[in-house]
Amino acid sequence: MNTSDLLARSLQAVWHPCTQMKSHETLPLLPISRGQGTWLFDEAGKPYLDAVSSWWVNLFGHAHPRINAALREQLETLEHVMLAGFTHAPVVELSERLSALTGQRLGHCFYASDGASAVEIALKMSQHYWRNLGQPQKNRYLHLAGSYHGETVGALSVTDVAIFRTAYAPLVRDNDVLPSPDARQAEAGETAPAYARRCAAALEAHLAKHHAEIAALIVEPLVQCAAGMAMYDAEYLRQARAICDRYQVHLICDEIAVGCGRTGTFFAVEQAGIWPDFLCLSKGISGGYLPLSLVMTTDTVYQAFYADEISKAFLHSHSYTGNPLACRAALATLDIFRDDEVIQANHQRAAQLTALTQILGLQSHPKVRNFRQQGMIWAFDVMTEHPEFARRAFAQALQQGLLLRPIGNTVYFMPPYILDEAAMQLLVSGTLQMLEATLKELGDQGA
Ligand SMILES: *Cc1c(COP(=O)(O)O)cnc(C)c1O
Numbered sequence: 111m112n113t114s115d116l117l118a119r120s121l122q123a124v125w126h127p128c129t130q131m132k133s134h135e136t137l138p139l140l141p142i143s144r145g146q147g148t149w150l151f152d153e154a155g156k157p158y159l160d161a162v163s164s165w166w167v168n169l170f171g172h173a174h175p176r177i178n179a180a181l182r183e184q185l186e187t188l189e190h191v192m193l194a195g196f197t198h199a200p201v202v203e204l205s206e207r208l209s210a211l212t213g214q215r216l217g218h219c220f221y222a223s224d225g226a227s228a229v230e231i232a233l234k235m236s237q238h239y240w241r242n243l244g245q246p247q248k249n250r251y252l253h254l255a256g257s258y259h260g261e262t263v264g265a266l267s268v269t270d271v272a273i274f275r276t277a278y279a280p281l282v283r284d285n286d287v288l289p290s291p292d293a294r295q296a297e298a299g300e301t302a303p304a305y306a307r308r309c310a311a312a313l314e315a316h317l318a319k320h321h322a323e324i325a326a327l328i329v330e331p332l333v334q335c336a337a338g339m340a341m342y343d344a345e346y347l348r349q350a351r352a353i354c355d356r357y358q359v360h361l362i363c364d365e366i367a368v369g370c371g372r373t374g375t376f377f378a379v380e381q382a383g384i385w386p387d388f389l390c391l392s393k394g395i396s397g398g399y400l401p402l403s404l405v406m407t408t409d410t411v412y413q414a415f416y417a418d419e420i421s422k423a424f425l426h427s428h429s430y431t432g433n434p435l436a437c438r439a440a441l442a443t444l445d446i447f448r449d450d451e452v453i454q455a456n457h458q459r460a461a462q463l464t465a466l467t468q469i470l471g472l473q474s475h476p477k478v479r480n481f482r483q484q485g486m487i488w489a490f491d492v493m494t495e496h497p498e499f500a501r502r503a504f505a506q507a508l509q510q511g512l513l514l515r516p517i518g519n520t521v522y523f524m525p526p527y528i529l530d531e532a533a534m535q536l537l538v539s540g541t542l543q544m545l546e547a548t549l550k551e552l553g554d555q556g557a
Pocket residue numbers: 223224225226227229258259260261330335336364365366367368392393
């Protein structure tokens with residue numbers, strides 16, 4: 111297939127995700143033929159720095175030799191077997207190693223394939239737990255303003271992003287939305303922890319009234335990524351944990367985007383010194399290789415389902431639950447974390463990239479506001495109201511050999527954990543050039 115053939119046939123036969131297909135009349139698709147490390151290569155051989163880790167999933171670059179080798183070996187032994195009534199070494203080892211990372215507090219892992227399904231599982235498990243305890247009226251959920259938990263119908267019921275939700279309103283149950291501790295919304299002179307406490311007080315006030323009908327609060331710890339990398343103080347999580355305990359409400363932590371080292375610790379909740387009742391993982395857990403998601407929960411939750419009656423059991427399932435290849439990729443990913451001391455190395459890497467953004471003048475750029483960083487996530491807001499900014503910036507970044515995908519007027523970096531100094535230079539200088547070109551194109555430069 112030559113390139114123009116590939117593009118035409120893709121537009122005809124493939125309905126691409128999160129895309130108004132008509133926009134491809136002016137913005138061409140990018141045909142990728144291979145990946146290596148932080149780089150993706152198009153059909154013509156042009157390299158692109160994958161600064162968003164291919165939608166936040168890739169941790170150690172493309173075609174990683176150790177993950178490749180682990181997958182080849184697994185492929186020769188067992189590609190898949192159903193997980194009801196059967197088991198296999200990769201799923202057992204993965205569950206044990208993840209639970210060890212929580213100090214055995216979250217000692218039971220339930221598997222699915224995508225992030226939204228993990229959220230569905232956590233929501234269903236929480237409600238079913240209360241039902242098994244004789245409290246079926248506890249069946250509502252609380253979520254935060256700007257929250258994103260996936261796009262299946264249940265996950266949308268705790269997602270507060272209008273463009274994903276509005277068209278499906280008749281299908282989606284309305285749950286109550288609480289103020290987000292997004293530090294940008296603090297008042298002048300108010301610190302991020304103080305603002306977090308103010309938001310926690312709103313949670314407490316809500317639960318004082320409604321706890322009898324609420325199963326769980328669901329949050330994205332430390333960073334609400336899809337909202338445009340809204341970062342908040344860990345104090346909110348500490349307070350939320352205590353308040354949920356006080357009112358007998360579960361805390362679900364959706365670490366699909368922020369887990370696996372992304373925020374500077376393996377689990378983001380470690381920075382608050384708390385553990386949730388349910389923790390959802392996906393995206394990076396397989397190193398960005400294969401669809402895999404899971405929900406980790408406590409022995410208390412597990413025991414509430416352990417009974418003679420089948421109706422008390424959690425009967426949820428997906429065809430590829432616990433797929434051995436995906437679990438093996440995850441085990442290889444955890445090996446890399448351990449052997450390469452990745453969390454430690456990332457602290458250095460993050461400081462280096464942050465310093466570059468200062469040295470090269472990105473932080474002080476006249477159109478840049480709210481420059482922020484948490485672990486291996488960097489974001490800033492661009493002073494523009496132009497509705498086309500994200501799309502034009504994406505296209506301009508490609509010209510610079512950068513894969514960036516701004517959210518509204520927020521530009522962010524979420525690179526793989528292998529970025530070297532040359533790639534950092536290119537990322538920051540390319541971003542500056544992208545900004546100049548985009549603002550010029552939009553006629554915003556002097557505005
Ligand atoms: C991506 C994401 C999801 C959904 O995961 P999918 O695999 O896309 O279904 C849920 N929650 C958060 C926080 C995410 O970033």
